[in-house]
Amino acid sequence: MKDKHLMGVAGNDESRKLIIIGGMHGNEHSGPEAMRRVMEHLLKAGHPVRGQVYFILGNLKALERGERFVDTDLNRIWSDEHLRSASTDYDYNELREIHALIERICGGRYEDCALLDLHTFSADSGLFCIPAENAPSEALARYFGVPYIEKLARSLPETALNYYGEKGMTSVVFEGGKHNTPEATDNLERAIWLTLAYLNYIRKEDFPFVDDMKKYLEKISAAYPHRLEMVxxxxxxxxxxxxxxxxxxxxxxxxxxxxxxxxxGRDVRTPFGGFMLMPLYQKKGSDGFFIVQERKHHRH
Ligand SMILES: [Zn+2]
Known part of the structure; x- marks a missing residue:
């Protein structure tokens, strides 16, 4: 399978597929770098991979320019309506191409596919992840041992996370740290390895460092609340x-x-107390900030 968005594939077992996307936002280079490291390691180690791992690059021209997007935020247009749209915006073309690639990979069997979408943010600290609203996605999000935000997918409806999550794919966004920092790249690499281990694509005995990566993510997240919801x-x-x-x-x-x-020219006051999430310290972006609250009791 050749495609300009496809960085590479690891594994020959076609029974199931893990799709990793980096660079959906072109100013976020940590994702592609983390993917390259894991892909090269997997290919070089030669240990069995139980499934196929596809490494996909997001917005190519935006990555080249180091800009979040070219005309439209690629991660705010994932819907059937946008896919059918005749828009000539560059980012719509990327949407159509990446979706076609994912369709070829999954062949309609979304329940045998998983998606890990790698991102970074413009604030200084506090990594976290966002599961799609289905049980396997939430279980994967919990496994990382970092804060995870429930109900965020629902308020960002036109993301790849939500689009494929609604089709039944196990889907998680991992936000690894501040844009283009070594820590963010390392954390996204850890997120990929942990996903491979949790979904049993790799055997822990072949890659024993994965346990330490999990401990590290738990350690740096210890001071933060873990189960949060977007308000x-x-x-x-x-x-x-x-x-x-x-x-x-x-x-x-x-x-x-x-x-x-x-x-x-006016103050913006937060209508809710809680915790700040993703305060916007960059020029491009459609969200100023989010407020999340700790979720202590399980509700149905
Ligand atoms: Zn992003």
């Missing part, structure tokens, strides 16, 4: 001049009514 998304429109106030980072506690940003 507020501060959505931005094109006419908004938006600037986050200094000093926010992922999981910084915030009070209801706290001024957290300036928008068109």
């Amino acid at each position: 507020y998304r501060h959505r931005l429109e094109d006419y908004h001049h938006y600037r986050m106030n200094d000093g926010y980072y992922n999981f910084k506690p915030v009070d209801k009514g706290e001024p957290v940003a300036r928008q068109n």
Whole structure:
């Protein structure tokens, strides 16, 4: 299978497929770098892989430019409607090409496919992951031992995570750290290895370092709440001049009514208390910040 989005494939067992995407946002180079490392290691080690692992590059021109996207945010247009759209935006073309590639890989058998979508963020600290809203995705998210955000997929409906999650694929977004830092690349590499181990694509005895990677992620996440749910998304429109106030980072506690940003010359106060998530410290982006709250009791 040749395709310009396909970095490579590891494994010959076609019974199931794991798809790893890096660079869905072109200013996030840690994902592709982490994928390259794991792919080369897997191919070189030659140990059995129980399934096939596909390493897919996201927005190619945006990656070349180091920009989040070219015309439209590629990770906000995953829907059947957008796939049918006649838009000539470069990013729509990427959407159609990557989706066609994933269709060829999965052959309609979404339940035998899993997706790990690698991202980074513009704030200083606090890695986390986001499961699609199905039980296998939530189980994988819990396994990483890092904070995971429930109900975020639902408020970001046109992401690859949500699109393939709704088709029944095990899907998780892993947000590894601040854009283009060595730590973020290392954390995304850890996320890939842990996914391979958790889904039994590799044997732990062949790759014994995976246990230490899990311990490391647990250690750096120990101070943060783990099970969270999204309660507020501060959505931005094109006419908004938006600037986050200094000093926010992922999981910084915030009070209801706290001024957290300036928008068109006015204070933006958070309508909910809880923890800050993904405060926007870059130019491009359709979300100013999210507020998450700790979820202590299981609800059905
Ligand atoms: Zn991203």
